[in-house]
Amino acid sequence: MSTFFTKILLLLIIPVSVFSQKNVVSTDSVVQKQKFGLRVGLDLNKLINSSINNNYDGFELNADYRISNKLYIASEIGLIENTEDEEYINFTTKGTYIKSGIDYNMYTNWIDMQNMIFAGLRIGYSDFDQTINNYTIYDTNNQIWGQSFIGIPIKNEDLSSLWLELIIGVKAEIFNNLFLGFNLEVKRMVNSEIKNNIQNMYVPGFNRTFDRSSFGVGFGYKLSYLLPIVKK
Amino acid sequence: MKIHFYIYLIITFSIFVACERDDLCAETTPITPQLIISFKDANNTSESKVVESLAVYAIKNNNLILIETINGINTDSIAIPLRNDIGVSNFKFYKNHSEIDGVIQGEENHFYLDYNIVDIFVSRACGFINNYIDLSALNYDPNIFGAPNGVWISGYEVINQTVENENQAHVNIFH
Numbered sequence: 145m146s147t148f149f150t151k152i153l154l155l156l157i158i159p160v161s162v163f164s165q166k167n168v169v170s171t172d173s174v175v176q177k178q179k180f181g182l183r184v185g186l187d188l189n190k191l192i193n194s195s196i197n198n199n200y201d202g203f204e205l206n207a208d209y210r211i212s213n214k215l216y217i218a219s220e221i222g223l224i225e226n227t228e229d230e231e232y233i234n235f236t237t238k239g240t241y242i243k244s245g246i247d248y249n250m251y252t253n254w255i256d257m258q259n260m261i262f263a264g265l266r267i268g269y270s271d272f273d274q275t276i277n278n279y280t281i282y283d284t285n286n287q288i289w290g291q292s293f294i295g296i297p298i299k300n301e302d303l304s305s306l307w308l309e310l311i312i313g314v315k316a317e318i319f320n321n322l323f324l325g326f327n328l329e330v331k332r333m334v335n336s337e338i339k340n341n342i343q344n345m346y347v348p349g350f351n352r353t354f355d356r357s358s359f360g361v362g363f364g365y366k367l368s369y370l371l372p373i374v375k376k
Numbered sequence: 377m378k379i380h381f382y383i384y385l386i387i388t389f390s391i392f393v394a395c396e397r398d399d400l401c402a403e404t405t406p407i408t409p410q411l412i413i414s415f416k417d418a419n420n421t422s423e424s425k426v427v428e429s430l431a432v433y434a435i436k437n438n439n440l441i442l443i444e445t446i447n448g449i450n451t452d453s454i455a456i457p458l459r460n461d462i463g464v465s466n467f468k469f470y471k472n473h474s475e476i477d478g479v480i481q482g483e484e485n486h487f488y489l490d491y492n493i494v495d496i497f498v499s500r501a502c503g504f505i506n507n508y509i510d511l512s513a514l515n516y517d518p519n520i521f522g523a524p525n526g527v528w529i530s531g532y533e534v535i536n537q538t539v540e541n542e543n544q545a546h547v548n549i550f551h
Contacts, residue, residue, distance in 0.1 A: 194515060232401070232503025281495070282502045283408035285457035288434045288441055292460035292506070294495065342497040355499045 179258060180210045183323065185269040185368025190222070192365075200229040202348075206366060208247060211259070216247040218264060223350035232280045239272020241349030243309060258318060260325070260372065264311035268331065270348045273301045281332075300339040305347045307333045307360070322371040394500075401502035410455040410506040414545040418530045421550055424539065426453040429482070431473035432456055435466040436478065440480075448473045455542060460506050465489045466517065471528050471551075485527045487549075488514040491539070508539040513547055 170310050190202035211217055225238040245266035253259055276298040280291050313327025333353065336344050351362045355375035417425040420428040429448045435460070446454050459465040466488055473482040491508040498505055511534055515526040531550040539546050 230399075230500055230503065233500065238528060279495075279503045281408060281460050282498065282505050283460060285408070285410055286460070287437060288395070288457050289459045289465075293503075338450070343499065345500045351509070355501075 169313075179360060179370065179372045181372040183208050183368045183370045185323070185325075185366050187220070187222070187364045187366050188198075188226075189363065189365040199229070200226045204364075206364075207366065207373050208368075214250065216262075217245075217259075218247045218266075219244045220266075220349075221351060226346055226348070227277070228346060228352075232282050233322055234277045235345060236273055236275045237344075237346040237348065238275075239270055239348040241268060241270035241272075241347075243268040243349060245309070247311070258315075258323075260313075262311075262313055262315070264309075264313075264327075266309035266311060268305075268307045268309050268349050270350065271294040271306050272303050272305075272344075272348050273299065274303055274342070274344055274346070275299045276342065298340065298342065300342060303337050303339060303344060304337045305333060305336040305344060305350060307331050307347075308349050313364070315366070315368070321372065323366075323368045323370065325364075325366040326370065327364045327366070329362040329364070331362065333358040333360065399501055401499070405498050405502050406505055408457075408508065409412065409542045410457050410520075411508075411511075411539055411547065412545045413454050413456065413547045413549055414540055415452045416548050416550050418550040419547070421533075422530075425474050425551065426450050427471055427551065429471065429473050430454070431470040431480075431482070433468040433470070433480075434459075435468060440468060453545065456537070458491065458506075458508055460493065463491050463508075465491075466487075469529065469549075471477045478548070485515060486517040486523065487529065487532075488516070488518055489547075490514075498551045511537045511539060511546060515517050515549075516548045 184205065184207045187204035189204065190204050194201050202224040204220055206218070206220040208216040208218035220243045221241070223237065223240050227234070227236040241329065243266040245264055245301050247260070247262045247264035249260045249262050251259055251261040259305055272273050278293065278295045280293050309331045311327050311329050314327055315323045315325035318324045333350065336347065344353060350360045353360060414426050415425055417423040427544055428450055430446060430451055431448050432443045432446040432454065434443060443456060456467065460544045466486065469485045469487050470480065470482040473480070476483065489511065490510045494507045494509055496507055513532050515529040515532050516523040528551055529549050533548045534546065535548055536544065536546040
């Protein structure tokens, strides 16, 4: 848990400390000043899902920081506990994730606005545990002996996954410095460590995985607030 | 233009991923195997020998459960399911089987199987299947003192102690 908050802190501090130095050198003759600041937010989708779904608890903080006219560095960090009940298997995945990358704004703003229609890239990484809570043996000939239900959990701890993510989305300023955004994510697993030959069926940040493909999908519904740090 | 391209890309990928038929347990995935038994001639153990009118009952909690596919057939090989909740299966093999007024007729022979169960993960949709290892057999009921040792099953041989597929026989029975 403490590492989770350390990650959040790092996430919030690093972009500011690294990129604020650049602003000193700005000597161009542009008259209009633009807001360059840190935008921090929450994924509402995860909050709503947590409140209506008993099998899901998720929380995500996100931040982006504008480094040039069109380019933002962006990151998300989150915590998810998710239980899925399939026909033959019930399992719980619990862990944290971090995603880092860039967003490219394709929308030309009016002066002093930071609305976005963007495409982004992320590298995602998750640390998690996957517990098989119970399962029913899949046996097509079980009419004779009956179904065999096993309630002894199988716990696979300290698993990790690494993936790449393509994002497309919008962010609109609904009040002064307050943004509401929506985005779609397509992910491709790069590496997913497994234990006991049990597939990682869900990965925090990546969402569900598929047997015959390394792709995944997701979406976010994000509320964020811009802390204007610099104008240039 | 660029935006439209990206949106198109994302939607296409989403549909592609969402349409993966992953929620159904595909028939091509591995299944929990049955035990394959070959019947051989006791006088010439390399020769197959058909059992006339064979019926096989599983014994669970002192109840006899007829395996529908082996109900008075002439055959030299059968596939029978093993019990998954404990590592012991008991069967009654009947030769020249018939049933008259609910009473089972024919020559009865107990067949006992002992094994260890291994749970093997297959997929999200199928969950786990069982394989069986360390298989051993007896042609009598070890729980009954002085049980007849092989009425018509004069001998047997475990040729494959590991049951992980149905490709070849695991046990030979001589009669």
